[in-house]
Structures are given as structure tokens and as C-alpha cells.
Amino acid sequence: MKKNVIFIEAPGGSDKGPDGHRRDTMPMVNAVRAQGWQAEAIFYTDDKRDEILQYIVDNFDAYVPRVNPGTIPNGEQLFFEMLRKASDAGVIGMPHPDAMIGYGAKDALVRLRDTDLVPSNTFAYYTLEELKENFPSSLSQGERVLKQNRGSTGEGIWRVAIADERPHRPGDVLPLDTAIKCTEAVDNHVEMRQLGEFMDFCNQYLAGDGGMMVDMPFMPRIKEGEIRILLVGHNPIFVVHKKPAESEDAFSATLFSGARYRYDAPADWPDLIQLFQENVDVITAKLGGWNIPLIWTADFMLDWDEAGNDKYVLGEINCSCVGFTSHLDSGIQDKVADEIIRVITAEKGA
Ligand SMILES: Nc1ncnc2c1ncn2[C@@H]1O[C@H](COP(=O)(O)OP(=O)(O)O)[C@@H](O)[C@H]1O
Ligand SMILES: [Mg+2]
Known part of the structure; x- marks a missing residue:
């Protein structure tokens, strides 16, 4: 040594x-x-x-x-x-660089979907064919969020809702001319589009090295805020509560889009911290078995369980040069x- x-x-x-x-x-x-x-x-x-x-x-x-x-x-x-x-x-x-890549990749969510942290109907697409194969039926089950892998500012993170007059049932394969409402997290702007044409547009996120999209249920309680835990190894250091702007369609927790940040102590979020600590070994094992990251973040959204109690859903993890300049x-x-x-x-x- x-x-x-x-x-x-x-x-x-x-x-x-x-x-x-x-x-x-x-x-x-x-x-x-x-x-x-x-x-x-x-x-x-x-x-x-x-x-x-x-x-x-x-x-x-x-x-x-x-x-x-x-x-x-x-x-x-x-x-x-x-x-x-x-x-x-x-x-x-x-x-290790491959730990940074593995933890930070959006498909980490899919690798964790058989844990309590991620909804089981979360999918990853690596080609346009895979997107077109599955998304028209996953969207028929409810509002979705499609996330590109690259970028970290809400760019290419799309909330997608059906905006079509025609009736549909969950599990239907929606026709390509289905009207959809798409909201991008970067600035919460809305575009009215058609399903088939929108999927073709998403090819830009799928093409090339590291191209992928993750498709997960939209969590309406994002309005109450995204909750970030910052950790050093196993130890939670602080929690950032990021509340999206108040406007009708806003769902983004980035400062640029107008979200407000509040810093809390881990003790203010006991249930979340406990959930995370119970799952941390499973997370590190499922994401490649690397050492636990030195400085890292995990972002959560609120949901309800069957009994109507609060439940936390993981949105993303990051361990690429997480900063703590605000807390020196x-x-x-x-x-x-x-x-x-x-x-x-x-x-x-x-
Ligand atoms: N499943 C979801 N339901 C609701 N809002 C979501 C969901 N996933 C992401 N968001 C919102 O979109 C924002 C950007 O998504 P995120 O996965 O954090 O990507 P990025 O890499 O751009 O930070 C989040 O901060 C959150 O506000
Ligand atoms: Mg984020």
C-alpha cells in the first residue's frame, strides 16, 4: 500500500x-x-x-x-x-469508468425492475425496431416517460400521453396515427404529434454508441418533487428536494425548467433512506458488482402502493463526477x- x-x-x-x-x-x-x-x-x-x-x-x-x-x-x-x-x-x-457508465446508463432502471425500486413495466429499447415493437402497447396501458440515454438536462426525456378521441383498452397495440401529447423535460414544452412519426423522430436517441431509450410509467406525483439522495459510499449525506415549476404540464426537476431546490438532512426522509439502505447491496450487485461508488446520487419520485401509502420509485443514478460544491x-x-x-x-x- x-x-x-x-x-x-x-x-x-x-x-x-x-x-x-x-x-x-x-x-x-x-x-x-x-x-x-x-x-x-x-x-x-x-x-x-x-x-x-x-x-x-x-x-x-x-x-x-x-x-x-x-x-x-x-x-x-x-x-x-x-x-x-x-x-x-x-x-x-x-x-472505475465502467461503473460510471453502468450506474449512469438509463437502462440501469431495467436491470433493477425486479426490485421494489422500479416498476416492473419498465423497458429498454436499443433499436428503432424494439421501440416500435413494444411502445404502441406500453403506451396503451397509461401515460409513459421515454428517456434517452445521453444528456442530463432533461433533453430527450419525453412525457407521452394519448390525446386521441378513439377509445382504446390497456394492452391494445395503438395505431401509428394515434394522436399523442409529448412534453420534453428540458423546458416542459408541449408538442402534439402522431405515434408513428414520433417514434421515427426518436431514432436520433437510439442511433450510435450508447444509444438507447428507457420506457417507464409516468409518475404523476413528480409534481410533489424529485428527491435526490447524495451518498458517500454507503452513507447518505444530504437529500435535495427538487420541485418542478407550478405550470400545468411541468414535470421536470431541472433548475433550467424552473424547478425549486431545497436541501434536507437524511433524517428528514427516514422511509426513503431505509428503503435505499435495504436495497443498496442489490443495486451494486445488479449494476455490475463494482465497488460502491465514492460520491453518487440516486433520484426518486413518489408513488402510492396498493394500500395508499407513499412508495418511492427510482428515476436515475449518477456517479460521474458528482459535485458537492454547495456543501463544502x-x-x-x-x-x-x-x-x-x-x-x-x-x-x-x-
Ligand atoms: N417516470 C417519470 N415520471 C415523471 N417524471 C419523470 C419520470 N422520469 C423522469 N421524470 C422527470 O424528468 C426529469 C428528467 O429525467 P431524468 O431521468 O432525471 O433524466 P436526465 O438524465 O435528463 O436528468 C426528472 O428530473 C423528472 O422531473
Ligand atoms: Mg435527472
Whole structure:
């Protein structure tokens, strides 16, 4: 064990403070150092990847990627490849790039649909054919949300409702000329469209690398807010309650669309936290068996169970460079340092 941890950033992007680092990076570096370990932050660029890989493998027990998606000009492919090689050489990924991909992908919901966290009638489509095969009957069962995999701002996240005069029964295969009302989460704007033409439009989300759409029931109680848990390893740190704008069609929890945020303590949401903690080992197992992510979020919506009690439905998980800049004063960096040292010590011995 080298007792040495490297934090990896990429230059540029909109997430940097006056010292050129993300505002949450040096607090974490310093928190690791405060425990008597070594830590440093470096900047990754594609052209230096071989040199950086060698440096990481020679000197560190673990790496902590702190690169926001979109920051590296030519995409994250080469960066992730370098991290995979570092892990193959024994450096612990916190998290490993394939864990970031696996947890963050929208089809993680489908992998969790036989748990209590996700409705069983949640589907993933990887081709236009699969969308066209299943969506006309899933929509006949009720209002749906179709989510693209890429992006994180509500773009390509469509609430779809039937707006046709003709009667239908649940389970019917709706005709392609069915009138539908589509609302996009990015800004809650509404488009009146036809089913067949809309599915063709969705091909843009299905084509190419990582293209997919997830189809899940629309949760009307999203009006009461989306509830995000931020965790460090197994420990819930805070809860963000994101209430969509009040307008008629609004269902989006993004700030851009007018949602309001409130920060709560985990103790304010005991049922949700308990549910999550009961399921956390199942989540990590079903999403690939990676180490529990270092800093991650899970977003929930409210529903009712058969008895009319509150029930929580998972909407998405993210562990790609989750930030906590809003909470530097509350000592999250110390918990991050504890978790880093816990994992390294468990894996590499005292
Ligand atoms: N099943 C659903 N029912 C109701 N609203 C939903 C549902 N899924 C997503 N939303 C709303 O759409 C927003 C964007 O969806 P999300 O899955 O978080 O994608 P993104 O990656 O764009 O953040 C959520 O914040 C939530 O407000
Ligand atoms: Mg989201």
C-alpha cells in the first residue's frame, strides 16, 4: 500500500474555481492529507495519457476521476481507456469508468425492475425496431416517460400521453396515427404529434454508441418533487428536494425548467433512506458488482402502493463526477477521505 491517492481533472469546462481546479477537488485532497496520507490533483489531456498512466501506476493506490462529462474536447473514450488500464494494473478506480457508465446508463432502471425500486413495466429499447415493437402497447396501458440515454438536462426525456378521441383498452397495440401529447423535460414544452412519426423522430436517441431509450410509467406525483439522495459510499449525506415549476404540464426537476431546490438532512426522509439502505447491496450487485461508488446520487419520485401509502420509485443514478460544491462547509470532504482510505485499506491491507 502506497498511501497515495490521485484526483484527476481535465482543464477547461465551466466547473473550475479561481485556482483552476473544481471547487471540491482541493478540499478532498487536503482531507486525505489531513489523515496522514498523500494526495494530489492532476490535469488529464489526451496527448499526455501514456505518461499519466505510467505515473498513476507507479505511484498511487487509487484514482478519483473528477471530469464532468463534456469537458474533454474529443470525448471521454481515451480517458476511460487510460483509467481501465490503470485499474488492470491494480490501481483502484473510485469509481472505475465502467461503473460510471453502468450506474449512469438509463437502462440501469431495467436491470433493477425486479426490485421494489422500479416498476416492473419498465423497458429498454436499443433499436428503432424494439421501440416500435413494444411502445404502441406500453403506451396503451397509461401515460409513459421515454428517456434517452445521453444528456442530463432533461433533453430527450419525453412525457407521452394519448390525446386521441378513439377509445382504446390497456394492452391494445395503438395505431401509428394515434394522436399523442409529448412534453420534453428540458423546458416542459408541449408538442402534439402522431405515434408513428414520433417514434421515427426518436431514432436520433437510439442511433450510435450508447444509444438507447428507457420506457417507464409516468409518475404523476413528480409534481410533489424529485428527491435526490447524495451518498458517500454507503452513507447518505444530504437529500435535495427538487420541485418542478407550478405550470400545468411541468414535470421536470431541472433548475433550467424552473424547478425549486431545497436541501434536507437524511433524517428528514427516514422511509426513503431505509428503503435505499435495504436495497443498496442489490443495486451494486445488479449494476455490475463494482465497488460502491465514492460520491453518487440516486433520484426518486413518489408513488402510492396498493394500500395508499407513499412508495418511492427510482428515476436515475449518477456517479460521474458528482459535485458537492454547495456543501463544502459541511465537511463532506472528510467523509470522502474516510471512504477512500477505508476502501484502499480493505483491498490492499494495512
Ligand atoms: N417516470 C417519470 N415520471 C415523471 N417524471 C419523470 C419520470 N422520469 C423522469 N421524470 C422527470 O424528468 C426529469 C428528467 O429525467 P431524468 O431521468 O432525471 O433524466 P436526465 O438524465 O435528463 O436528468 C426528472 O428530473 C423528472 O422531473
Ligand atoms: Mg435527472
